[in-house]
Amino acid sequence: MRRLLVLNALIFAVLAAAAALAYYSFSATSEQTSRERERTLMQDLAEEKVANFEFLISSSDTKLMERIELDKLIEPDFIKGAIGPAVASVYVLEDCDPGDGCEMKFVTGGHNVTSARTDAESNAYRNWFMARVLAPAPEGQGLAERLKRLKLNTRDHLILNVGLVAKQTNAPPKPYLLSFMKRASNGRTFYVIVEDDTNTITQVLFPQFFVQSAKRLYQVVDETGLVRSGDPFVYQADDTLVERKFVDTFDGWALRVAQRETTDVSAEQRKRFINSLLIGGAVGVIVIGLVALAFAVRRERRLNDLKSEFISNVSHELKTPLSIISMFGEMLALGRTKSPEQAHEYAEIIWRESVRLGRLIDNVLDFAKMERGMDVYEFAEDVDVIETVARAVELSGRRVAAAEMTMTSILPEEMSPARLDANAVTLAVMNLIDNAVKYAADGKKIEVSLRQEGDVIMLAVRDWGPGIDPEEQHRIFERFYRAKSIRLKPIRGSGIGLALVQHIARAHGGEVTVTSKPNEGSTFSILLPIDGKT
Numbered sequence: 001m002r003r004l005l006v007l008n009a010l011i012f013a014v015l016a017a018a019a020a021l022a023y024y025s026f027s028a029t030s031e032q033t034s035r036e037r038e039r040t041l042m043q044d045l046a047e048e049k050v051a052n053f054e055f056l057i058s059s060s061d062t063k064l065m066e067r068i069e070l071d072k073l074i075e076p077d078f079i080k081g082a083i084g085p086a087v088a089s090v091y092v093l094e095d096c097d098p099g100d101g102c103e104m105k106f107v108t109g110g111h112n113v114t115s116a117r118t119d120a121e122s123n124a125y126r127n128w129f130m131a132r133v134l135a136p137a138p139e140g141q142g143l144a145e146r147l148k149r150l151k152l153n154t155r156d157h158l159i160l161n162v163g164l165v166a167k168q169t170n171a172p173p174k175p176y177l178l179s180f181m182k183r184a185s186n187g188r189t190f191y192v193i194v195e196d197d198t199n200t201i202t203q204v205l206f207p208q209f210f211v212q213s214a215k216r217l218y219q220v221v222d223e224t225g226l227v228r229s230g231d232p233f234v235y236q237a238d239d240t241l242v243e244r245k246f247v248d249t250f251d252g253w254a255l256r257v258a259q260r261e262t263t264d265v266s267a268e269q270r271k272r273f274i275n276s277l278l279i280g281g282a283v284g285v286i287v288i289g290l291v292a293l294a295f296a297v298r299r300e301r302r303l304n305d306l307k308s309e310f311i312s313n314v315s316h317e318l319k320t321p322l323s324i325i326s327m328f329g330e331m332l333a334l335g336r337t338k339s340p341e342q343a344h345e346y347a348e349i350i351w352r353e354s355v356r357l358g359r360l361i362d363n364v365l366d367f368a369k370m371e372r373g374m375d376v377y378e379f380a381e382d383v384d385v386i387e388t389v390a391r392a393v394e395l396s397g398r399r400v401a402a403a404e405m406t407m408t409s410i411l412p413e414e415m416s417p418a419r420l421d422a423n424a425v426t427l428a429v430m431n432l433i434d435n436a437v438k439y440a441a442d443g444k445k446i447e448v449s450l451r452q453e454g455d456v457i458m459l460a461v462r463d464w465g466p467g468i469d470p471e472e473q474h475r476i477f478e479r480f481y482r483a484k485s486i487r488l489k490p491i492r493g494s495g496i497g498l499a500l501v502q503h504i505a506r507a508h509g510g511e512v513t514v515t516s517k518p519n520e521g522s523t524f525s526i527l528l529p530i531d532g533k534t
């Protein structure tokens with residue numbers, strides 16, 4: 001009954017663990033899918049935002065550069081309304097004449113078309129521009145060379161990472177974003193250079209374009225990984241962060257977009273730890289459950305084999321005394337006896353076999369009740385244990401004598417009255433004596449002893465028979481189990497006697513044990529608490 005409960009609990013636990021695993025993998029998959037969806041969304045967002053920003057800069061710079069005409073340079077405000085949001089200065093250049101000893105020069109009025117700087121700053125910037133930016137560079141990579149190679153009316157751009165500011169402070173070099181275009185009018189070629197102010201872009205435009213939201217964080221980093229706009233991310237798992245490079249303005253810079261939720265490292269780690277614990281636990285439960293079920297199935301199969309053996313054993317045990325009874329009964333009925341002594345002997349055989357038959361039937365019925373978990377015991381207070389054991393010895397006397405064995409009983413003079421089911425205890429002792437007669441007849445002797453130690457009744461049945469193989473000693477108390485060495489011999493038995501003895505002992509809150517050495521005999525001991533508490 002209890003085993004069935006445990007088995008059901010195990011099956012339930014395995015099912016629950018499997019369901020938990022299935023749920024976990026489902027939620028992990030959907031979490032993964034939603035993470036992938038979120039990632040694609042962030043990529044699209046980054047793409048769109050960078051494109052919008054670059055479009056603003058490049059289109060407004062282009063518009064401004066296209067508006068410039070050489071003959072209007074000295075007109076005040078002729079470019080009004082075309083100045084983009086970050087424009088810091090606009091210069092107009094043309095090629096130097098051969099013999100001038102320079103690459104390029106400012107067109108008259110074109111060295112400061114517009115500027116957000118003070119005059120001094122503006123002059124310093126212009127000087128630096130002429131000396132460093134327009135100076136011929138190796139391999140034709142200088143701005144002057146690039147300007148000359150440009151296609152007409154096409155915007156190009158450049159980032160200059162060296163500058164005045166960098167020399168003055170310890171700050172990282174200030175990047176200068178320059179847009180430029182080659183133009184031609186009235187047969188003259190000229191070049192327009194628009195400088196956008198990096199500070200305005202990083203401090204005003206970037207925060208306007210890349211607005212931090214409750215869900216997403218934005219950050220602009222330069223080519224060295226330095227954060228130019230936005231807060232540094234505390235922590236980002238790689239799969240929750242996307243990056244999009246700038247191509248039309250700040251070459252090498254990138255916009256990074258991240259999810260805000262995953263910034264908590266410890267929560268993420270705790271979640272991972274709990275998940276691995278849960279998965280490990282579920283797998284453990286499934287493995288343990290399956291192993292236990294495999295054992296249970298094996299045990300059940302073994303029990304079934306034993307049961308079929310039991311049925312054939314019991315039928316055999318019933319048949320043998322019955323055929324003996326009917327044979328001798330028939331002889332008596334037909335008067336086929338030579339003398340009254342022989343008739344008496346036949347009658348005794350019939351009586352003995354019917355007693356054995358009766359006991360076997362009792363055993364089987366008790367066992368069946370016990371198997372069904374029915375309460376088969378009738379406990380009584382103040383039972384005389386000595387008398388209970390003596391009755392078992394007396395009832396078995398004839399059987400012992402018939403086997404040509406002697407039985408001694410060592411019973412104490414006095415003993416405390418006990419709480420027990422006297423019939424059950426007598427049956428247990430008789431079963432042990434029966435076994436000694438059946439299996440240890442060669443030893444010729446049986447000793448039944450009883451003593452009290454404190455609150456414990458100690459009952460022992462000893463024989464001097466073949467003993468029991470140590471490997472089988474714990475198994476002989478199992479239902480239907482019969483020792484291997486016995487199975488081949490013509491000794492009748494059903495394999496339920498010792499299971500019954502064990503059940504009786506345990507029902508009294510006690511235990512039955514065996515000590516045995518092959519060829520030296522066996523001692524079966526029943527220990528019972530005197531107050532019969534279970």
Ligand code: ADP
Nearest residue numbers: 435436439476482483486493494495496497498
């Ligand atoms: P049964 O006697 O009907 O086979 P039991 O449950 O009484 O069933 O005994 C189980 C097995 O224990 C026996 O088959 C036998 O092999 C072994 N056994 C029991 N008592 C003794 C004994 N006194 N000496 C040797 N073997 C024993």
